[in-house]
Structures are given as C-alpha cells and as structure tokens.
Amino acid sequence: MNRDDITMMAREADEYADKHAPQYVTVPHEWQEIRDTRFAALVAAAERNAILQMSRDQWFKTQADFEE
Numbered sequence: 420m421n422r423d424d425i426t427m428m429a430r431e432a433d434e435y436a437d438k439h440a441p442q443y444v445t446v447p448h449e450w451q452e453i454r455d456t457r458f459a460a461l462v463a464a465a466e467r468n469a470i471l472q473m474s475r476d477q478w479f480k481t482q483a484d485f486e487e
C-alpha cells in the first residue's frame with residue numbers, strides 16, 4: 420500500500436460519510452466516527468488482500484519447489 424492508495428481510501432471514506440451521515444448532524448464527531456470507521460475498514464481490507472496475495476505467491480512458489 421502506498422501513499423496514493425491511502426489517499427484514495429481517505430477520499431472514499433469521506434464520500435461514504437457524506438452519504439451515510441444523518442442530514443441533521445449537529446455534532447461533527449458523528450460524521451468523523453462514520454468516516455474513521457469506514458477508513459479503518461478499507462485499510463483492513465487492503466491489508467487482508469495484500470496478505471492473501473503474499474500467501475498465494477508463497478503457496479505457488481512452494482508447490483513449484485515440490486514439483487522439481
């Protein structure tokens with residue numbers, strides 16, 4: 420994950436909070452909580468995908484070692 424990926428996730432979290440925050444938000448913390456929760460979920464998903472990809476790469480590398 421690089422800086423551009425993080426910036427993209429932050430923007431997506433902002434847009435998500437704009438769409439899902441109640442229209443009558445009187446306390447900015449509500450919007451921030453929605454945004455931060457969404458951002459954390461996006462980062463966690465990206466990390467899971469990166470780990471999964473590394474695991475797959477290692478699996479296929481290991482399989483190739485056994486086939487030799």
